[in-house]
Amino acid sequence: MNEKNNKNHHLTLRNLISESLLRDIILFMFLFLIIISQAWDNIFLLLFPLITFTFSLFFRILNTNKNKTEFENSLVIYNPLGLERINANRFFFSSLFQLILIFWLGAESLYNPHLIDSYMIYFTGFFVFFYTFAFFWIFIDLWKYTKIEIITDPLEEKIDSQFSRDLKNIISFLKYKNLKVSSLITFFIFIILNIVNLIFNVLLINFPSLGMQYFLPSYQPIILSYFFFGILIIPPVLSIILLTFNYKAVNNFSKEKLDKIIESLPRNLQIKIIENLKALSNKIKKQLNSE
Incomplete structure (x- = not known):
């Protein structure tokens, strides 16, 4: 890690731009502009892929920041939100499918x-499924990657750090209680939102007055349920809350366990590990300084 990053532990906006980030933005904007060219008067449906893509950008930037500011030969694996790269890919995949569905709906309305x-009924079903599934998908295997691990053997640093080499070296991980709560809540919300959406779609066939008019590019009106507003808001808000709780839980580790792991290491490696940990977050820095 260079001297500048040693001082700040963060990157400028220019340094945050990576090849994968540019790829995502270009592809998303290309599809987004094609849809806009269909002359949609109401952008409500476009808010769904925009929110999903925002989450993708968030995790992509986190991943880039972590990779580029990581200490050279770091002895700490720090994944408080799981693997950011995987989360970014999943949200990006979902946003693309949503854009494709919106484009298809606009094209069908014209031709x-x-x-x-x-x-x-098929459009709204698949559209809501892809949107809500993204926020459930990131919690399915979060337990595999969410951890803070100490590498006690510097010779093994270059081994893929996605999985733990030695469970004894993990000073913090996603506890079973947090895992259970996150998984069950997101699963039930995912199921409930999709079932309720299906019920409303069936009701709207016979009772269109229960929904709101939404005009397509051909100025043909369709009926969407008011429940779409809840579908738009609930998954991202819930995910932010759960990820915040998990982040705080993982960053709260036992100093005694850390001391036990590093006590057999040379003094210079112990100091390096402590400094690496302090650079990860202000909470860890305060915790180590206070104990």
Whole structure:
């Protein structure tokens, strides 16, 4: 790690730009602009992929920041939110599918408007599924990667750090209680939102007054349930809350366990590990300084 990063432990906006980040932005904007060119008057549906893509960018930037500011020959594996790269890929995948569905709906309204009513129940079903599944997907295997691990053998540093080499060297991980709460809550919310959306779609076929009019590029009106507003808000808000709790839990580790892991190491490696940990977050720095 260079001297500048040693002081700040963060990057400038220019340094945060990576090849994968540019790829995601270019591909997303390309599809987004194609949809805009269809002359949508109401951008409500576009808010769904925009929110999903924002989460993807967040994790992509976190991953870039961690990789570029990581200490050279670091002896600490720090994944308080799981593997950011995997989370970013999952959200990006979801946002692309949502954009494709919106583009398909807009194109059908222009070229086959007589088929729209027949397709709407399938569109809303798949659209809500891809949106809500992204926020459930990141919690499925979060337990595998969420941890703070000490590398006691410097010769093994270059081994893939996705999985633990030695459980004894993990000073903090996602506890079973946190895992259970996160998984169950996101799973039930995912199921409930999709079932309720399906119920509303069936009701709207016979009772269109229960929904709101939404105009397609062909100015053909369709009916969307008011429940779409809840679907838009609930998954991201819930994910932020759960990720925040998990982040705080993982960053709260036992100093005694850390001392036990590093006590057999040479003094210079002990100092290096402590300094690496202090650079990871202010909470860890305060915790180590106070004990």
